[in-house]
Amino acid sequence: MKLVYAVALIAAYALPVFADDLLRTPVPDARPVMLAALQASGGQAHGVLTGEMADAITRRFGATSPIFIDVTTEKRYAQPGCSRLKVTFWQDGVLLPGATTPRRQTMDFGINYCLDGRPPQSLK
Numbered sequence: 001m002k003l004v005y006a007v008a009l010i011a012a013y014a015l016p017v018f019a020d021d022l023l024r025t026p027v028p029d030a031r032p033v034m035l036a037a038l039q040a041s042g043g044q045a046h047g048v049l050t051g052e053m054a055d056a057i058t059r060r061f062g063a064t065s066p067i068f069i070d071v072t073t074e075k076r077y078a079q080p081g082c083s084r085l086k087v088t089f090w091q092d093g094v095l096l097p098g099a100t101t102p103r104r105q106t107m108d109f110g111i112n113y114c115l116d117g118r119p120p121q122s123l124k
Contacts, residue, residue: 022046023046024046024047024048024068024069025045025046025047025048026047026048026050027047027048027049027050027069028049028050028051029049030047030049030069030071030087030089031117032047033045033046033047033069033070033071033087034071034085034087034111034113035115036071037071037072037073037083037085038073038081038082038083038085038113038114038115039115040073043072043073043076043083044070044071044072044073045070045071046068046069046070046071047068047069047071048066048067048068048069049066049067049068049069049089050066054066054067057091058091061091061094061095061096061105062093062094062095062102063091063092063093063094063095063102063105064092064093064102065091065092065093066091067089067090067091068089068090068091069087069088069089070087070088070090071085071086071087071088072085072086072088073085073086074086074110077112077120077122077123077124078122078124079114079120079121079122081114081115081116082112082113082114082115082119082120083112083113083114084110084111084112084123085110085111085112085113086108086109086110087108087109087110087111088106088107088108089106089107090104090105090106090107091104091105092104
């Protein structure tokens with residue numbers, strides 16, 4: 001019985017999440033979403049951060065949503081499997097220290113990234 005329960009629990013956590021009409025894959029960090037965007041014909045991928053760190057951040061700020069990840073391709077380089085990516089983490093209902101009302105908190109960064117996890121050899 002324990003094995004059946006464990007398999008059901010794993011399957012439940014592996015199910016994609018729908019948020020803001022986008023299918024989002026649960027991920028422990030941004031890397032799988034970045035790799036998916038590199039491989040996507042449209043250059044985009046979407047995820048939802050899971051795990052202890054995501055839970056701790058959500059609790060700390062009393063947020064009303066999970067932490068979402070959006071990755072878009074800004075530029076594809078000549079080196080196959082390499083692009084300039086824009087990575088956005090966002091969460092609704094975040095109450096920052098000193099703030100009086102919760103709001104959406106967003107963090108963006110850009111990264112030159114390849115399917116092998118390294119930066120491209122050239123930015124051309």
